[in-house]
Amino acid sequence: MFVPYKTQLRRSWKTHFPARTQLAVSVTTEWNYRQHLFAWATLLLTTLVVLLPNLSYPLIEPDETRYAQIAIEMNTSHEWVTPTLDGLPYLDKPPLLYWLTAATFQILGVNETAARLPSMLAALATILLTFGWGARIVGQRPAWLAAITLTLSGGFILAGRFLILDSLLTLFTTASLLSGYIAVRGQCHRPTWWMVAGIACALGVLTKGPVAFVLCAPPLVVSGWLRADESRTRVWHWIAFVLPMVVFCVPWYAAVAKFNPHFVDYFFWEHNFQRFMRGSNHEQPLWFYIPIVFAAMFPSSLLLPSVGVFLASRADRIRSLRSEDVGFLCCAAIWALAFFSAASCKLPTYILPVIPLLCLIMGVMLDQTVFRLGATDRITNYLRPFPQRANLIMTACGLVSVSIDIWIGNRLSVASIAASTGCVLVLATTTWRWNGEAAFGRTAWATTAAISTCVLLFVSSALLPTISTERSAFVEIQRVADATPDAWIVFFGEKPHGSAFHLSNYRTTFFPKELEEEFVVFVERLEDLILVTDDERIVQTRQRLAGTHLLTESPNHEHVYRASRVQHPVAEVARVDTVNR
Numbered sequence: 001m002f003v004p005y006k007t008q009l010r011r012s013w014k015t016h017f018p019a020r021t022q023l024a025v026s027v028t029t030e031w032n033y034r035q036h037l038f039a040w041a042t043l044l045l046t047t048l049v050v051l052l053p054n055l056s057y058p059l060i061e062p063d064e065t066r067y068a069q070i071a072i073e074m075n076t077s078h079e080w081v082t083p084t085l086d087g088l089p090y091l092d093k094p095p096l097l098y099w100l101t102a103a104t105f106q107i108l109g110v111n112e113t114a115a116r117l118p119s120m121l122a123a124l125a126t127i128l129l130t131f132g133w134g135a136r137i138v139g140q141r142p143a144w145l146a147a148i149t150l151t152l153s154g155g156f157i158l159a160g161r162f163l164i165l166d167s168l169l170t171l172f173t174t175a176s177l178l179s180g181y182i183a184v185r186g187q188c189h190r191p192t193w194w195m196v197a198g199i200a201c202a203l204g205v206l207t208k209g210p211v212a213f214v215l216c217a218p219p220l221v222v223s224g225w226l227r228a229d230e231s232r233t234r235v236w237h238w239i240a241f242v243l244p245m246v247v248f249c250v251p252w253y254a255a256v257a258k259f260n261p262h263f264v265d266y267f268f269w270e271h272n273f274q275r276f277m278r279g280s281n282h283e284q285p286l287w288f289y290i291p292i293v294f295a296a297m298f299p300s301s302l303l304l305p306s307v308g309v310f311l312a313s314r315a316d317r318i319r320s321l322r323s324e325d326v327g328f329l330c331c332a333a334i335w336a337l338a339f340f341s342a343a344s345c346k347l348p349t350y351i352l353p354v355i356p357l358l359c360l361i362m363g364v365m366l367d368q369t370v371f372r373l374g375a376t377d378r379i380t381n382y383l384r385p386f387p388q389r390a391n392l393i394m395t396a397c398g399l400v401s402v403s404i405d406i407w408i409g410n411r412l413s414v415a416s417i418a419a420s421t422g423c424v425l426v427l428a429t430t431t432w433r434w435n436g437e438a439a440f441g442r443t444a445w446a447t448t449a450a451i452s453t454c455v456l457l458f459v460s461s462a463l464l465p466t467i468s469t470e471r472s473a474f475v476e477i478q479r480v481a482d483a484t485p486d487a488w489i490v491f492f493g494e495k496p497h498g499s500a501f502h503l504s505n506y507r508t509t510f511f512p513k514e515l516e517e518e519f520v521v522f523v524e525r526l527e528d529l530i531l532v533t534d535d536e537r538i539v540q541t542r543q544r545l546a547g548t549h550l551l552t553e554s555p556n557h558e559h560v561y562r563a564s565r566v567q568h569p570v571a572e573v574a575r576v577d578t579v580n581r
Contacts, residue, residue, distance in 0.1 A: 015319075016319070016322065019323035020324060021323055026142070030140070043127070043151070050457055054465055058468045058469055059112055059468075062497065065497035065498030067098065067164070069498065072102075073085070074102040075102050081252065083095050091260060091266055097165050111501065116163050118163075124160070129178065130359060133179060136182050137328075141363075142364045145367055149359045150359040158460060169352070172212060173215045173216055174353065176216040177216055180193070194237060197216070198244040198245070201241070203248065215335070219335050275343075276343045306379050307362050321369075329357050336351075336357070388434060392430060397455055398419055398458065399423050401419070401458055401459050473494075487526075487530050488526055492532070496510050520544050528565060529549075529563045545563065548565065548566055549563040552564070
């Protein structure tokens with residue numbers, strides 16, 4: 001009964017993606033050595049400009065400080081099997097990111113740049129893989145355009161400058177999907193590439209758990225089934241694919257389960273299955289990732305409507321430009337987007353693995369339309385004035401970013417002056433040459449990319465550090481502590497994760513909420529102190545300490561308080577008068 005539908009589905013797939021390979025419909029010639037070198041140089045330079053500068057801003061609480069603390073405890077305890085947080089097992093995620101962060105701490109010392117280095121290198125490697133391995137699938141120019149659009153995807157770049165798991169997971173899922181497809185797309189399967197895909201997927205499982213396998217395996221299976229050709233994978237393919245997981249992942253999972261008997265139930269059932277089904281404290285509606293994808297890919301996402309037309313058009317002219325290679329990329333992107341949308345638990349960074357796939361599709365669209373000589377289709381005509389519109393949008397975004405930086409930081413920095421001056425010049429130049437021939441050619445697209453790079457550079461290296469500095473409790477604690485260097489810093493209920501980066505030279509201690517009596521006894525012995533606590537218990541804490549200390553909230557952070565010893569002059573006078581009598 002299913003056979004007619006299967007045949008019809010495959011026929012529709014081949015009709016929608018008629019070309020056998022993307023190289024078969026591409027009109028671009030193979031690049032020579034100088035062109036290839038120039039492409040790599042410009043891509044690497046652009047990527048480093050937006051990723052590398054100023055990684056030393058304060059860690060974002062609570063995720064970055066938590067992951068950094070786990071890595072610090074690994075180096076201190078030399079416990080590499082069971083990650084710990086505050087000395088207790090932390091079994092929410094596998095340990096690969098913690099291992100890499102601990103290694104960078106050992107090499108570069110405990111600092112913010114070292115903490116963020118693994119994520120930054122993962123984002124850099126993802127961009128380079130998009131070009132290098134993507135070129136084997138869609139061709140050199142489409143892959144280079146895809147890598148540039150990925151570099152100009154603001155959310156992807158900002159995530160690469162955070163100590164989070166998703167950038168590392170995106171690297172491994174992208175590597176697994178691209179190498180797996182390269183392995184099976186030709187007349188003969190390539191076992192080396194297939195093994196690389198399995199290793200990359202295994203490293204993804206060691207980064208964030210079984211979600212890596214869930215993202216990688218179904219697109220390879222479904223794409224081969226729809227094509228019904230030699231790209232279909234067999235049982236022995238999947239035995240080889242899973243083998244690296246047995247080698248790299250099973251030893252750690254078995255070891256941590258041996259030392260922590262509740263690990264299997266907690267990690268697989270509660271933290272993965274139940275969190276997927278019930279959403280924990282991050283439950284969001286089904287459509288949550290639609291605006292998130294647009295925001296995460298901005299400003300490259302300005303091209304997404306044209307990508308939608310390119311993929312959905314039934315016109316023979318446009319349809320003939322789509323290949324089965326694009327079909328695989330669509331299959332992988334749609335599956336990842338559908339999987340994360342179906343989950344009850346949603347966070348914006350979860351969607352990162354979709355972005356490189358969408359950028360590869362976007363690169364093909366640009367290559368086959370606006371950058372194709374003599375193209376006259378409606379997508380090309382619509383995108384012809386795109387650089388002008390994009391320049392105005394990026395100018396507005398730049399001015400808004402500068403205004404936010406000045407408002408939050410309460411200062412006018414050199415970077416803000418330079419950025420605002422550049423925005424004014426871009427606005428004047430774009431308006432002056434609005435109808436000029438130079439506003440529509442490839443030079444205009446290159447100019448738009450350069451303007452977008454400058455805006456992303458300001459946001460990532462100036463605005464983001466300003467926001468992080470102003471909202472960081474540790475920066476405010478350090479400022480208050482510098483004024484009173486002899487005062488104790490007492491954390492009550494608030495975890496001191498991240499204190500190693502700012503407060504290593506100060507006397508600090510921590511009391512959990514369960515030890516309230518011990519906390520009160522400790523504070524009563526002190527003259528002045530700096531108290532860090534949350535909003536939930538501040539009223540009760542004020543009451544408990546009212547007899548000995550007066551709490552004054554810091555004007556720059558709601559969780560930081562200066563506690564000063566209360567003087568009782570009236571009681572002292574009464575006591576002296578009694579003695580005189």
